[in-house]
Amino acid sequence: MSPVETWIAAFLTLCVFSFLYRDNPFYRFAEHLFVGSAAGYLLAVQYQNVILPNVVLPITTGKPTPQTIVLTLIPLMLGLLMVARVSPRFTGPARWAIAFYVGIYSGIAVPGYMQAQIYAQLSDAVKPFAPGWGAVNSALVLIGLLTVLAYFFFSAPHQGLHGVSARVGIWFLMVAFGASFGYTVMARVSLLISRVQFLLRDWLHLIPMS
């Protein structure tokens, strides 16, 4: 980055940090700038990477075959139906585009989740127990798995044996939450370190460049 760009970046960084003191016009400026430029950036990216190569170029360059034209016009039609929703009168037609889109993702989800989250996990859960002391850990993992599954049983009240399991399940859940929390602290601190590195090194030159 050129010095001017670094200064602008540093100014915007400080605008956002000022939010820690309280909401103020600098933060508000940065916020509004960010919203506009993020939306515009994404729009430009989608245009250059999706609409241009897949919709515009196939029908405007070379000699498009009838097949290409049909294969391009169908998604184009669906896309235009989506945009037409700008006017409330066209909420009906836009449903076709939404229906198509939702159908695609539901269709992928069924075998995808079934394989990666159910079969693969179950198949690993039934691995033979590790030998020696490892068996204790294997047993604990199994108990944790069964009790947390019990907590997420909705069609029975948490009473009796089920109640006890659900309670143990909650403990396992809390330990998992704690682990996530610890790791999240780690991640956020890393990001802060990197921003402070930018301010101290790239902007103020207080620490040497690597």
Next chain:
Amino acid sequence: MPSELDTRLFDPGRINLLIGILLFLAFLIINMLRARAGHSFFIRPLAGLQALDEAIGRATEMGRPILYMPGLGDMSEVGTLASITIMTRVARKVAELGCDLEVPCYDPMVMAIMDGVARQAYREVGREHDYKVGSIYYVSAQQFAYVAAVTGMMLRDRPAANIYMGSFYAESLFLAETGNLTGAIQIAGCDKVTQLPFFVCACDYTLLGEELFAAGAYIGREPVQLATIAAQDWAKALAIAVMLIVLLLTAFGHPELRRILQVS
């Protein structure tokens, strides 16, 4: 060429997965038929859901808006789909009581769908003309641009209730902390486990993980929807049974059965 063009019409290595999907489908259909036949399903209550009406009522009394955030997932996230179903109830209640609703969206597709849901809800209670165009809007599909705009809105418009339903990521803490600072009632439901500790700490009620999906079905109290929760529980029970049987057989020296769970 190292890999030939594949001309097979079926991958036999995936037959067990196909059987799994068909079984699950069967569970769904059986339970729906039971529901049609008048069977009533017990579903344990979810506290967060009961609090929704209360929050909307309070917002109406205070004359301040309700902020509904459908998460940062797109339509391929089940959390988003559950959020849409929950929105149907929130929108109808809001339409009945006539308070203000704001729905900032991260995904434009979700925005279009939410808009349709809300319009329909207003139509159903006969107040089609009270629906404010622009109350459901797209902010930005860039995570922290969205966060900047929504936190700004929280601090300036001071909504009476913040409802987070859907798939949330790193923004959870940011949004929930800011919401907490403004003193709004906060109700969350999130299927991303990593973010749950933050919602649990900063919100009045939190639906944990799968409870969010169940909430979607639970909300209308329609028998057919409740039946799908029962079907899921059946599948869970089957999974536990299969697991225990395979483990027992393995312990007695027959680990072969494990293969039924391995997909090619």
Next chain:
Amino acid sequence: MTWADRLLRLDRRIIFLLVAAGTALPLLMPVNLPISVSPRVEAAYQTIDVLPAGSTVLFSLDYEPDISAELQPMTIAIMRHCFRKNLHVIALTLYPAGPGLVEPAIRVAATKEHKVRNKDYAFLGYKSGFQTVMIGMGESIRQQFPVDFYGTPLDSIPVMRGIRNYGEIALLVNLTASSAADYWIQFAVGRYRKPMVLGATAVMATDYYPYLSSRQLLGLIGGMKGAAEYEKRMDLFGDARRGMDAQSLVHVIVAFLVILGTVALFASGQRGPAPRAEKPQE
């Protein structure tokens, strides 16, 4: 008002100042605390280390600048490792702002290990659509990326010769801050049976332990700390290791705050605000 009550009402901006100081001071005055390599990072290292020279490793670097603090040092360290072992590297990104990070990272890694573009590595650039690209590459990489990032047709890049689809890839390395990892596991590992190593942000790391145990993942590098461990294993001293002192200090501060909050709560005799979030009543 007792000291405990006063403490409970502490202005949060004082906490902010404490965190800011905890981050800046160690960066200005480093002491370089030692670090040890965790088994998961070691597993990732070994997975790459045992690949025979000349094998092709596919890197999917799916992250953007906001999160690059955690993943950029990781990219550089793992790539340098591949280059040291004379592996061929093919990189791509599924994020529009990715190339701005990936391109310099490869250049740094290649220059340090004296490797040449197109002969030892190729950068295919960005393509949108997670699942579309992943499934499409199972069919043909060229169909998804007819030309590389610099506009060179794939057929005229020596390192791409004979590489048609996942069939010719020895290992997939995915570094990401998003659900791209889930999709890679679903498609590259699930559908096409490729071995995979994951580099994730620290937040995501705990979620992927089940996949390690089921061998859907062969190694897991979590966050800046994971990157620092990899750097250590490689005998490098990069941005990740430089940040570790600050990391330690802020962790201590946060842990101290949790304990202080709880102690103050008990000392003040309040039960505190009633637990606001509870499990569902029955």
Next chain:
Amino acid sequence: MYLGPILLTFVVGATLIALYFIPHHQAQEINSELLLWATIVYAFALILGSVSLWSVHAQRIRQRISGWPFSLVTLFALLGTTFMGVAWGIGEESPLGRFYSMVNSPLASTMFALLAFFIASAAFRAFRARNVEATLLLVTAIVMMIGRVSVGEFIWRGFPGLTEWLLDVPNLAAKRAIAIGVGLGAVSTALKIILGIERGYLGRTR
């Protein structure tokens, strides 16, 4: 009014499930083509979204709602970045590329970094050992925080081992149960949509 779209969802969804089981190369090409179409529909939805963003801010300016000059900033930024990207491309060295690394990158990473402060304040204010569950959460979190960094090893050499055990045993068990539960929930929701039981996404509530 709804029957057509519901049928479309059914046909598309069922086709994609079927394609998972058909390894035939032509089937896989159809699969890729359909996914591409979805990507294109999304791109158009983004145009719709940007129009929505535009009208919200334009309205604020027209009605002179307090803070309306800030909305001008949003509109200029939206228009400017879109124009730059469409006219001169989005590459690293394009005007938009430079603008992105000067404006969007620092803004996004700094917003992200603010979380470090919020997490510290939340740690003090909200994470308190009120009952068994909360205590378990806190103790695990503290062990994780201290055990994963160099200082932890300084204090006690067993820390890294303990954190690995926590991740490998209780964390694995809970996360696995959640993965299975969420997986079932996802499959169930997707099937409901494909079968037309769940129609909320079409704006139909009953």
